[in-house]
Amino acid sequence: MSRRIPLNDQSIEIVARRFAVLAEPMRLRLIQSLFDGEKNVTELTALTGGTQANISRHLQTLIAAHVLDRRKEGLQVFYRIADPSIAKLCDLVCGSLEKSLSRQAAHFDAGR
């Protein structure tokens, strides 16, 4: 997007949707929980502290966005991260936030 020809309207919408998928705290918690390996819905429900219905909905959203993959094993469904760029994305955002937080801290130190 930056070093490329400007995106057309449709591509812009797709990129926006992608960001929107990552714009919900519960979905970020799910992704975070999956960084160390696949887990089933019951485990994810316990780890994130949501209701089963809600977790299941968010998982469907993440599947539709190709962020996660699923694997069925008997009664259980195991989810795992499908898109390796997700971790980089989150790190980029976290890094940028750390910088702006430390900037704010510096301002406070300076008496602002």
Place this chain on the structure above:
Amino acid sequence: MSRRIPLNDQSIEIVARRFAVLAEPMRLRLIQSLFDGEKNVTELTALTGGTQANISRHLQTLIAAHVLDRRKEGLQVFYRIADPSIAKLCDLVCGSLEKSLSRQAAHFDAGR
């Protein structure tokens, strides 16, 4: 987020907000328009094809999120990209989308 200790609830919310700021097509258009240098509101309104009021609102959102900076010069206000990680973020998303699009294309080629 990936190679770090899991984020606490407050940090998760902040990250989610950050993604949410990038989750609107019009805001992405504004960011894209600013990759090649600062522009004032009138220029941005023309480039993105929105109403002045709407553009102004989105610019305030981007300022609040520290994505953009502003500079006043007489009657005009010039906006520019403040956070250099934005370009990387957009490139990452675009790259990941390209991959999944080409995967889909491959599936179609394979007769799916």
Place this chain on the structure above:
DNA sequence: CAAGTATATACGTATTTGCTCATTCACTAT
């Protein structure tokens, strides 16, 4: 000071979306 221009904001509306409760679906085991 009055008129004009560039930008910001207030308000109302429509749409989206996240959540819960209840139910259904898929699968296993007795």
Place this chain on the structure above:
DNA sequence: ATAGTGAATGAGCAAATACGTATATACTTG
């Protein structure tokens, strides 16, 4: 076949938000 368990979905409600219209603010110039 029936009961039981894990996961997905339907319905309805509440909150968030993007948009347009109209108005306000900030600044410049005559």
